[in-house]
Amino acid sequence: MKISHLLLGLIALLSFGSCSNQETTNNLNEVYPINLHESINPPESAEEWIEEMEFVPLETNADCYLASRMKYDISESHIVVSSNNAVHIFTRMGKHLNSFKKEGKGPGEYVGIRDIRFMPKTDEVMVSDPNGRKIIIYDFEGNTTAFIPVKFMMLDVAPVDTDLFAILLGRINRSHVEDTTQHEMVFINREGEKVSLHKPFKYTFPRGVTSVDFTGPDKPGQFYINIAYTTNIYEVGPGDHFELKYRFDYLDQGIDTTLLNDKRFMQSPKADYNLKGFTDLDHIAVNQNSIMFWAPNVDKEEMGFRLINRKSGNQRSVFLDTTFSLGNYYGIPIGFARTSYKDCFIEKAEAIDILESLEEMTDEQKSTLSKSKGFDRLAGLKEDDNPVLVFYRAKDF
Numbered sequence: 001m002k003i004s005h006l007l008l009g010l011i012a013l014l015s016f017g018s019c020s021n022q023e024t025t026n027n028l029n030e031v032y033p034i035n036l037h038e039s040i041n042p043p044e045s046a047e048e049w050i051e052e053m054e055f056v057p058l059e060t061n062a063d064c065y066l067a068s069r070m071k072y073d074i075s076e077s078h079i080v081v082s083s084n085n086a087v088h089i090f091t092r093m094g095k096h097l098n099s100f101k102k103e104g105k106g107p108g109e110y111v112g113i114r115d116i117r118f119m120p121k122t123d124e125v126m127v128s129d130p131n132g133r134k135i136i137i138y139d140f141e142g143n144t145t146a147f148i149p150v151k152f153m154m155l156d157v158a159p160v161d162t163d164l165f166a167i168l169l170g171r172i173n174r175s176h177v178e179d180t181t182q183h184e185m186v187f188i189n190r191e192g193e194k195v196s197l198h199k200p201f202k203y204t205f206p207r208g209v210t211s212v213d214f215t216g217p218d219k220p221g222q223f224y225i226n227i228a229y230t231t232n233i234y235e236v237g238p239g240d241h242f243e244l245k246y247r248f249d250y251l252d253q254g255i256d257t258t259l260l261n262d263k264r265f266m267q268s269p270k271a272d273y274n275l276k277g278f279t280d281l282d283h284i285a286v287n288q289n290s291i292m293f294w295a296p297n298v299d300k301e302e303m304g305f306r307l308i309n310r311k312s313g314n315q316r317s318v319f320l321d322t323t324f325s326l327g328n329y330y331g332i333p334i335g336f337a338r339t340s341y342k343d344c345f346i347e348k349a350e351a352i353d354i355l356e357s358l359e360e361m362t363d364e365q366k367s368t369l370s371k372s373k374g375f376d377r378l379a380g381l382k383e384d385d386n387p388v389l390v391f392y393r394a395k396d397f
Helices: 257-261 270-274 351-360 363-369 375-380
Strands: 050-057 071-074 078-083 086-091 096-100 115-118 124-129 134-139 144-149 156-161 164-168 185-189 194-198 223-226 232-236 242-247 290-294 304-309 315-319 339-341 344-349 388-394
Touching (some): 050 375, 071 115, 071 339, 078 115, 086 124, 115 156, 124 156, 156 223, 344 351
Antiparallel strands (some): 071 078, 078 086, 134 144, 156 164, 164 185, 185 194, 223 232, 232 242, 290 304, 304 315, 344 388
C-alpha cells in the first residue's frame, strides 16, 4: 500500500534580484501525486516555459583557469568557484577578483574541498574538508577568519548563520556521531559543538550512503535538501530550523513507504536492496518560484524533469531532447539545473559549447537573445575561456 502525502502549505515568498522583483503569497495545501505514467502539460519548446535568461561569462586570466568539474555559489554581489582544489572569487558579473589555494594539513589549510559557499551576512567564504574533519572560513583575500573542527565524518555542509552550520551526514557517516541514536542532519557552532540533531527516519538503514547537496537558498542561510529513499524536500535554516517542507507521492513507482516504519524490515540486510530500483527525487533544484527534479515518463521511456510552480502548485513535464538538453531557448541548449539562486535556476555551460551555439543561430534568434542580460558579453568569448553561468527563470503557469 502506498501512502499519499500532503504538499505542505507555503509561507509568503519575497522574490528579489536580477531576475524578479515580485512579491508572491501561497496558501497551498493539496495532495500532489507525481504520476510517472503521464506527461503533464509538456511544452513544445524552451521558449514556452522559460521567461528570461542571463549570461555571466567567468573571466579568464593567467591566475584563473577553471576545470570543467567545479562547484560554485552565488551571492548578491559575488560568485565563488572551487576548481582544482583552489578558490576563485568573481564579481556577480563574472570579473575575476582573486584566487588562492591552501592545500595542506596545517592551520588554515585543507586536504580537499567538498563544499564551497558564501557565509550569510558577511563577505566570507566557507570551505568544507571532510578528509581533514574541518570547516574553514576565509575572507576574499584568502585570510583565515575561522576554523571549525568537526569531530565526526561529514558529507554536505551549508552555513545557516554566521556561527552555525548544517551538516548532512549520510548513512555511513551517521554512526560516527557520538550519540545513542543515529541522525541525518546535525547543526554545529563555530566551536564544533553540536547544537541540535535531527532524525528524519524512525529507523536507520543497515548500509548505503546518501549523496545529495543543498539547493537554494531562498534567502541567506535558508536551503532545501532531499534525503535519499524519500520523496521529501526538507527546509534547512535559517538557524537550526529543520522542517519537512514538501511531500510527494510517486504512486506505484515509489517505494512502499510503510516499510520505512517496519522495524524488523529496516534492521534487516534486505532493506537497502529492496528499496533500490524505485524512482526517487534526484537532480533537485528549488528556487523562490519553482521546484525542478528528475521525473521520467516510464511508459514512453522519455527522460526528463518535473517542474512545479511553488505559487500555483501546477506541474509540467520537461523532457530531454536528442542532445540530452531540456530544449533550445532561441538556439541556446538548456541543461538541467545544478543549483539555483533567488528565482533562477543555474547551469554551467562550457565556452566552446556557447560559441558553437552562436555559430548555428539565425539572425532572428540573435536579435531576440540580444535582449537577455549579458548576451553582449559573449561576443569576446574564446573556445578555451572559463565557463559561462547561465541563469534562467521559469514562467508562471
